[in-house]
Amino acid sequence: MLTLPSYNLFDVLAVSVCGSVIFALVRRLFLRSKSTKLAGPKRTSWLWGYTRDLLAGVSGDYFEQWQKEFGDVYCIPSAGGGERTVFMDSRAISYILNTNAYNFVRHKGNVSLLKRMLGGGILTVEARDAHQRHRKSMSPGFTIASIRFFTTIFLGAACKVRDQWLSKMAAESNEKDIVLNVEYWMNAISFESIGEAGFSHDFKCMDGELPLIGKLFTSLGKNSGNVASMIAIAMVQVFPVVVSLPLGRNIAFDQLQAAMRSIAQGILGDRKVVSDAVSDERRSLVASIMKAENRSLTQEEVIAEINTLLLAGFETTSSSMTWCLHELSMNPRVQQNLRDELVKFPEPTHEQLATEMPYLNAVVQETLRTHPAVPENHRRAIKDDSIPLQNPITTASGKIVDHIEVRAGQGVMISIEAMNRSSLIWGPDSHEFKPERWLDGNLPKKVTDIQGFHHLLTFIDGPRNCIGKNFAVAEFKPYPS
Ligand code: HEM
Numbered sequence: 001m002l003t004l005p006s007y008n009l010f011d012v013l014a015v016s017v018c019g020s021v022i023f024a025l026v027r028r029l030f031l032r033s034k035s036t037k038l039a040g041p042k043r044t045s046w047l048w049g050y051t052r053d054l055l056a057g058v059s060g061d062y063f064e065q066w067q068k069e070f071g072d073v074y075c076i077p078s079a080g081g082g083e084r085t086v087f088m089d090s091r092a093i094s095y096i097l098n099t100n101a102y103n104f105v106r107h108k109g110n111v112s113l114l115k116r117m118l119g120g121g122i123l124t125v126e127a128r129d130a131h132q133r134h135r136k137s138m139s140p141g142f143t144i145a146s147i148r149f150f151t152t153i154f155l156g157a158a159c160k161v162r163d164q165w166l167s168k169m170a171a172e173s174n175e176k177d178i179v180l181n182v183e184y185w186m187n188a189i190s191f192e193s194i195g196e197a198g199f200s201h202d203f204k205c206m207d208g209e210l211p212l213i214g215k216l217f218t219s220l221g222k223n224s225g226n227v228a229s230m231i232a233i234a235m236v237q238v239f240p241v242v243v244s245l246p247l248g249r250n251i252a253f254d255q256l257q258a259a260m261r262s263i264a265q266g267i268l269g270d271r272k273v274v275s276d277a278v279s280d281e282r283r284s285l286v287a288s289i290m291k292a293e294n295r296s297l298t299q300e301e302v303i304a305e306i307n308t309l310l311l312a313g314f315e316t317t318s319s320s321m322t323w324c325l326h327e328l329s330m331n332p333r334v335q336q337n338l339r340d341e342l343v344k345f346p347e348p349t350h351e352q353l354a355t356e357m358p359y360l361n362a363v364v365q366e367t368l369r370t371h372p373a374v375p376e377n378h379r380r381a382i383k384d385d386s387i388p389l390q391n392p393i394t395t396a397s398g399k400i401v402d403h404i405e406v407r408a409g410q411g412v413m414i415s416i417e418a419m420n421r422s423s424l425i426w427g428p429d430s431h432e433f434k435p436e437r438w439l440d441g442n443l444p445k446k447v448t449d450i451q452g453f454h455h456l457l458t459f460i461d462g463p464r465n466c467i468g469k470n471f472a473v474a475e476f477k478p479y480p481s
Contacts, residue, residue: 035404035405035406035407036395036403037395037396038070038074038395038404039396040066040086041074041077042077045077047079049080049081049082049083050077050078051078058417059418060415060417061418063088067418067422068424071393071394072088072089072092072393073086073087073088073389074086079237079238080235080237082238084378084411085406085411086413086414088415088418088419089391089393090390091389091390092387093450093451093457095388096379097377097414097451097464101463101464102126102127102131103382103383104381104382104412106380107237107378107379108240109236109240110237111126116243116253117257118304119257119304120301121301121308122304122308131463133296135463136296137288137305138285138288138289139467140288141284141287142467142468142470142471144470146288147470147471151474154474157196160192161206164206165185183318186319186322187314188205188206188210190313190314190317190318190475191205191210191211191314193317193475194309197284197285197471198284198285198309198313199267199306200286213259213260213310214314216252217256218315220252257307260306260310261303261307263310264306265303267286268302268306309468312468313468313472316374317475320368320472324364324367327367327370330433334433340359341358341359341360342357353477357477359439361477362435362437364476366437368453368456370431370433372456375416375417376413376417377414377416377460378411378413379411381406381408384408386406387412388402389402416460419450419457420457425444425450426446426447443455452465453465
């Protein structure tokens with residue numbers, strides 16, 4: 001009779017770890033043998049690469065410093081013995097995000113994480129046809145006409161917060177200073193806006209408490225700096241299976257998913273809201289997605305789309321608006337200039353907002369430049385590729401090249417934060433909050449070479465750019481330009 005050998009847990013673990021390390025080394029040698037060899041910072045830790053430093057600090061500052069040392073394209077050590085090729089060359093970035101965008105997909109670990117949290121929706125589909133199907137089903141909700149209608153909602157949310165602040169100030173008028181939790185109130189505006197405009201849903205945050213998903217979002221964001229979270233974030237890049245382990249962070253993702261799912265199911269259950277909105281010319285985001293249900297999206301995909309809008313539409317906008325108010329509080333001169341412009345238009349029309357309020361426009365753009373809500377964009381090549389450069393660079397061996405050869409599986413990345421703020425691109429005042437740079441029409445050539453929303457990569461670019469960018473900008477100022 002055949003007897004199977006018995007292994008203890010330690011043997012199995014040891015074999016798995018050794019197998020993974022050998023696989024990582026062989027893969028790395030293979031990728032290295034065929035791709036362009038680039039200079040870059042030395043590895044100081046096999047486990048972390050530079051992941052821990054980038055998570056703990058301001059990642060854009062690291063990338064900017066490396067750009068000064070190694071040029072516009074370089075290679076950095078990533079977690080688990082891996083490497084990432086960093087591109088700060090405008091033509092290469094346009095190639096990755098635009099020309100051959102579907103050859104550069106998310107890392108498997110990130111897709112598993114997003115799927116666990118959101119389900120299979122627009123953010124997790126990678127193939128061109130599937131992505132275009134999702135994008136087409138969501139686009140009608142983001143037309144200029146829809147956004148124009150939503151501006152009434154955005155203004156309403158801002159006015160409610162203004163009234164709350166005024167009444168708090170009146171109640172505490174004996175105090176010299178009063179403290180307002182601006183971050184909370186920007187979260188409330190963002191929730192109110194996405195809830196009403198997206199789903200005709202009232203999150204009731206103006207009463208002073210965020211809904212459960214708001215609390216879960218903010219606590220996940222705050223905990224991402226602790227060591228356990230950093231290990232999970234680093235390791236998921238190398239071993240996607242980490243997403244399935246019962247770790248605290250994964251459990252928090254499950255709680256978030258359950259909370260979002262129950263909201264999505266509630267919205268879907270309320271067919272009346274959806275059908276009313278569809279029959280209205282000025283439809284909500286969910287109404288246009290619902291129209292695609294059965295025709296091009298399954299019900300599970302519709303739920304994933306709603307989850308995605310909640311995730312993508314909430315924290316990004318609220319953190320950007322919070323940074324905007326922070327910058328205004330730190331720059332009284334900018335604040336005064338903005339006030340001077342705003343008082344001229346007590347009730348601005350769309351056209352006035354679009355064309356006659358340049359300073360407001362410049363303040364919004366400067367906020368999006370200096371504080372991009374998504375600081376980095378990480379991708380992996382599906383097939384071998386040759387990425388063209390705007391300016392030739394010198395490789396690690398001293399050769400001058402105008403293309404970078406990458407191999408299937410190779411990790412590439414763009415530091416949005418560094419591209420928006422590097423002094424080599426924007427000039428010596430690049431780290432200052434200076435809305436005037438947008439007004440004199442003298443942006444440096446290296447800036448105008450960058451393709452994207454006003455030469456910014458805040459919403460990235462190409463077929464996978466942020467579908468909600470006009471929605472987000474309209475929350476800042478109620479007309480997208
Ligand atoms: C200041 C606010 C915002 C910023 C900085 C921002 C930034 C981004 C970025 C960088 C991406 C690309 C992610 C990637 O592919 O790796 C993205 C995608 C996306 N964003 Fe935004 N976003 C903002 C607001 C919004 C809003 C308000 C919504 C919806 C109401 C939204 C919905 C989406 C969706 C659905 C995608 C996926 C698009 C696709 O893959 O085709 N975003 N966003």
